[in-house]
Amino acid sequence: MASGKDFNATDYIQHHLSFFRAPLGEGEFWTLHVDTVVTSVLLGMLGLGLVWWVVRGATSGVPNRRQAFVELLIEFIDGQVKGLFQHGDRHKFIAPTALTVFVWVTLMNAMDWLPVDVVSGALGLVGLHEWRPVPTADVNATFALSISVLLLSIYFAIASKGLGGWIHELFCSPFGKHPLLWPANFLFNMVEYVSKTLSHSLRLFGNIYAGEILFFLLWLWAATGLVGTFFGFLLGLGWAIFHILIVLLQAYIFMMLTVVYIAMAHEHH
Amino acid sequence: MSFNLTLIAQMLAFAAFILFTVKVVWPHMLRAIEARQKTIADGLAAAEQGHKSLESAKHRAEEAIDQARGRSAEILGQAEKRAAQMVEEAKHAAQQESEREKAAAKAEIEQEAARAREQLRDQVAALAVAGAEKILRREVDAKAHADLLESIKRQL
Numbered sequence: 001m002a003s004g005k006d007f008n009a010t011d012y013i014q015h016h017l018s019f020f021r022a023p024l025g026e027g028e029f030w031t032l033h034v035d036t037v038v039t040s041v042l043l044g045m046l047g048l049g050l051v052w053w054v055v056r057g058a059t060s061g062v063p064n065r066r067q068a069f070v071e072l073l074i075e076f077i078d079g080q081v082k083g084l085f086q087h088g089d090r091h092k093f094i095a096p097t098a099l100t101v102f103v104w105v106t107l108m109n110a111m112d113w114l115p116v117d118v119v120s121g122a123l124g125l126v127g128l129h130e131w132r133p134v135p136t137a138d139v140n141a142t143f144a145l146s147i148s149v150l151l152l153s154i155y156f157a158i159a160s161k162g163l164g165g166w167i168h169e170l171f172c173s174p175f176g177k178h179p180l181l182w183p184a185n186f187l188f189n190m191v192e193y194v195s196k197t198l199s200h201s202l203r204l205f206g207n208i209y210a211g212e213i214l215f216f217l218l219w220l221w222a223a224t225g226l227v228g229t230f231f232g233f234l235l236g237l238g239w240a241i242f243h244i245l246i247v248l249l250q251a252y253i254f255m256m257l258t259v260v261y262i263a264m265a266h267e268h269h
Numbered sequence: 270m271s272f273n274l275t276l277i278a279q280m281l282a283f284a285a286f287i288l289f290t291v292k293v294v295w296p297h298m299l300r301a302i303e304a305r306q307k308t309i310a311d312g313l314a315a316a317e318q319g320h321k322s323l324e325s326a327k328h329r330a331e332e333a334i335d336q337a338r339g340r341s342a343e344i345l346g347q348a349e350k351r352a353a354q355m356v357e358e359a360k361h362a363a364q365q366e367s368e369r370e371k372a373a374a375k376a377e378i379e380q381e382a383a384r385a386r387e388q389l390r391d392q393v394a395a396l397a398v399a400g401a402e403k404i405l406r407r408e409v410d411a412k413a414h415a416d417l418l419e420s421i422k423r424q425l
Binding site for chain 2: 024028029030031032033036037040041044048051052055056058059060061067070071074075091092093095096097099100104135138139140141143144145147148
């Protein structure tokens with residue numbers, strides 16, 4: 001916060017980048033970022049709960065505005081999935097998954113819009129001094145999504161080609177069936193899987209994290225005086241407006257890549 | 270940037286959300302949308318049907334109008350013919366009547382003329398007799414010469 005004589009920029013940023021950690025066992029791995037988990041689960045429940053609430057009262061007659069909005073969202077996603085996935089009934093799994101990803105990631109990204117200091121101030125009042133409100137600025141959250149997608153794509157690869165077929169493809173494509181080429185094929189496929197997963201999650205993380213940091217810097221400037229407050233406000237407004245694009249675009253990209261990776265897993269080579 | 274238990278927790282949350290959407294949200298919405306699409310398709314089909322029946326009704330109406338028009342023309346023709354016929358008949362009757370009347374008049378005139386001639390003849394005969402009487406005075410016996418006088422009267 002901008003008040004206090006011991007204010008300094010490093011502390012400010014450090015403060016806003018500290019997770020609410022709950023150690024559940026020995027070692028670095030056995031800690032839980034309570035803020036990430038609670039915020040994301042609440043947002044997921046809020047977003048999907050809203051969709052469910054609207055959908056539960058959905059009429060096949062003339063929809064009201066609420067239902068029309070949800071239908072627009074669902075039809076938009078269904079249209080995207082329809083164009084990418086032609087390997088079976090998309091309504092069974094892939095389209096609802098895309099909806100989940102889009103709604104959830106959008107809401108998690110949207111937390112970036114909340115003014116950080118107001119949020120941390122309010123949470124400080126109830127004793128939560130370290131709380132990061134943007135789950136997608138936590139690598140754990142984005143990697144959880146991308147690793148889940150990786151597991152799903154492996155599952156669907158095996159489900160559509162059989163375990164033998166999948167292993168055959170791991171060793172025999174893309175270069176050829178010759179035994180000498182097996183290591184190269186296998187290495188290539190491993191690199192593909194790893195890079196897909198890395199780029200999938202890091203793209204989202206990087207964009208949202210960078211957005212968050214930029215806000216911190218603008219609010220830091222805002223704490224330096226009247227001129228800084230004015231420009232901090234102005235640029236913060238500009239960045240927040242630009243962030244609408246980033247929030248939605250990143251959620252959209254994440255959803256599309258999810259669909260593409262799962263659809264690719266169904267393809268036979 | 271460190272990986273920890275959060276990753277696992279997030280994956281579980283993600284799985285739960287996917288399951289919820291797949292099992293609960295999506296089928297609900299799909300049902301509503303599909304029901305609406307069916308309603309719309311039915312409505313369109315009904316509209317098409319209505320359009321078709323309207324078309325056929327129009328067609329039938331046109332036929333009926335055509336028929337009525339034809340029939341009215343026929344009736345009009347008949348009426349005209351009948352009128353002409355009646356005029357013809359009336360003319361004919363009038364002509365006949367006039368001829369009959371003309372004939373009657375002529376007969377009457379002839380009768381009248383005959384009567385006049387008769388009278389004239391009588392008078393001339395009487396005049397002649399009177400004349401002859403005056404000339405002949407006593408020599409002529411009207412009764413003795415009645416036959417002769419009669420023949421003279423005829424010749425007049």
